[in-house]
Amino acid sequence: MDDLQIGVVGVRGRGFLATYAHKPGQGSRIVACCDIAEEARPVARERFGGDVFFTSDLKELLARDIDGIFITTPDSLHEEMAIAALEAGKPVYLEKPMAITTAGCDRILATAARTKTKLYVGHNMRHMPFVVKMRELIQDGAIGEVKTIWCRHFVGHGGDFYFKKRHAERKFSTGLLLQKAAHDIDIIHWLGGGYAQIVNALGGLTLYGDISEPLPKQNAEGELTWPPQSQTGLNPRMDVEDLSMLQMRLENGVFATYQQCHYTPDYWRNYTVIGTHGRIENFGNVEEDARICLWNKRCDWKLFGDAQFPIERPEGGHGGADPRIVDEFLRYVREGGTTQTSPLAARYSVATGCAATDSLRDGGTLRHISPVTPEIATYFG
Numbered sequence: 001m002d003d004l005q006i007g008v009v010g011v012r013g014r015g016f017l018a019t020y021a022h023k024p025g026q027g028s029r030i031v032a033c034c035d036i037a038e039e040a041r042p043v044a045r046e047r048f049g050g051d052v053f054f055t056s057d058l059k060e061l062l063a064r065d066i067d068g069i070f071i072t073t074p075d076s077l078h079e080e081m082a083i084a085a086l087e088a089g090k091p092v093y094l095e096k097p098m099a100i101t102t103a104g105c106d107r108i109l110a111t112a113a114r115t116k117t118k119l120y121v122g123h124n125m126r127h128m129p130f131v132v133k134m135r136e137l138i139q140d141g142a143i144g145e146v147k148t149i150w151c152r153h154f155v156g157h158g159g160d161f162y163f164k165k166r167h168a169e170r171k172f173s174t175g176l177l178l179q180k181a182a183h184d185i186d187i188i189h190w191l192g193g194g195y196a197q198i199v200n201a202l203g204g205l206t207l208y209g210d211i212s213e214p215l216p217k218q219n220a221e222g223e224l225t226w227p228p229q230s231q232t233g234l235n236p237r238m239d240v241e242d243l244s245m246l247q248m249r250l251e252n253g254v255f256a257t258y259q260q261c262h263y264t265p266d267y268w269r270n271y272t273v274i275g276t277h278g279r280i281e282n283f284g285n286v287e288e289d290a291r292i293c294l295w296n297k298r299c300d301w302k303l304f305g306d307a308q309f310p311i312e313r314p315e316g317g318h319g320g321a322d323p324r325i326v327d328e329f330l331r332y333v334r335e336g337g338t339t340q341t342s343p344l345a346a347r348y349s350v351a352t353g354c355a356a357t358d359s360l361r362d363g364g365t366l367r368h369i370s371p372v373t374p375e376i377a378t379y380f381g
């Protein structure tokens with residue numbers, strides 16, 4: 001089997017993902033890189049060898065004989081870069097969120113359908129062991145028919161990660177109810193078995209906007225900042241929210257909520273799914289003692305429920321999800337077939353995040369999620 005020849009645009013940061021595809025002699029290798037930062041050149045050489053092609057011009061990368069491309073650049077570049085790669089007939093791994101507008105996603109889907117080029121969107125949470133286990137329990141009937149899903153997202157270090165650079169500005173991200181929540185909206189859709197039809201949301205910039213005289217830090221030099229009011233170096237413009245609460249009704253009648261806070265001391269996600277015969281909830285995501293608990297007998301308070309399920313801990317980023325999602329993409333490029341992730345679902349997570357953000361900025365008014373055209377639904381369905 002010859003190695004797939006793969007390119008990557010956006011080498012640093014999330015571009016690390018491409019290292020999982022660099023397995024010379026074992027099916028795939030990174031042969032070409034594109035990045036506007038000159039500092040990315042030595043990074044590419046160190047990871048992929050001195051002979052790796054490097055350019056700052058995406059057109060030059062796309063003109064090469066490559067079998068696929070990772071697009072791991074900032075969100076606001078996804079639409080333009082994905083469309084260029086699809087037009088060039090190169091199978092695409094596109095990082096989440098698919099784009100920062102619903103219309104942008106629809107243009108990407110239309111281009112993939114018209115050019116019949118493979119499109120894969122990097123919703124790696126669908127490969128996270130705790131999510132996979134929750135889905136398996138649901139599918140095995142452990143809680144009966146799903147009726148509601150509640151997700152609490154504690155974004156510890158939110159100030160360090162999301163309020164010091166571009167994520168803090170609408171023009172680059174739309175908002176964090178899209179940038180961060182795109183993952184969880186996708187998982188809620190996946191676990192709930194349908195896409196959101198109506199949504200509303202409330203929230204605001206409730207802490208980072210108020211820091212004029214930072215408090216003394218309690219963390220050591222080089223560590224992430226605590227308490228959040230001790231933040232310095234925040235982005236000069238902050239027009240996104242640090243707290244948001246979203247409610248959704250899915251097309252199949254399942255109700256869901258998602259809450260996101262960017263100044264919690266802890267950093268993890270907690271989901272509970274309630275069905276007609278019980279409830280499951282995760283405690284922890286990737287930690288050694290993380291577990292899924294199941295309650296299916298009547299009780300008052302029972303900390304870990306009636307049954308507990310450990311969470312697998314494979315090697316690799318995001319609880320082992322990153323090598324798995326790269327493997328799935330490479331298999332899809334080589335053989336086609338079905339995948340755990342879905343471009344259509346990726347589009348609906350963006351559409352829901354955008355509609356929720358509109359609602360939040362308009363006093364919590366109800367928003368309807370616009371559907372894709374029947375042709376697109378059929379093509380990607």
Ligand SMILES: NC(=O)c1ccc[n+]([C@@H]2O[C@H](COP(=O)([O-])OP(=O)(O)OC[C@H]3O[C@@H](n4cnc5c(N)ncnc54)[C@H](O)[C@@H]3O)[C@@H](O)[C@H]2O)c1
Pocket residue numbers: 009010011012013014015034035036037040072073074075077095096097122123124318
């Ligand atoms: N799925 C996940 O778990 C996960 C985790 C982190 C980030 N992400 C996503 O990955 C993407 C990248 O995020 P990041 O934090 O790594 O961004 P980043 O700012 O670190 O940029 C990544 C790389 O893109 C390069 N780049 C920027 N503009 C470019 C251009 N015009 N042409 C070529 N290269 C360019 C940068 O120089 C850098 O090397 C985002 O869409 C983000 O949402 C996903």
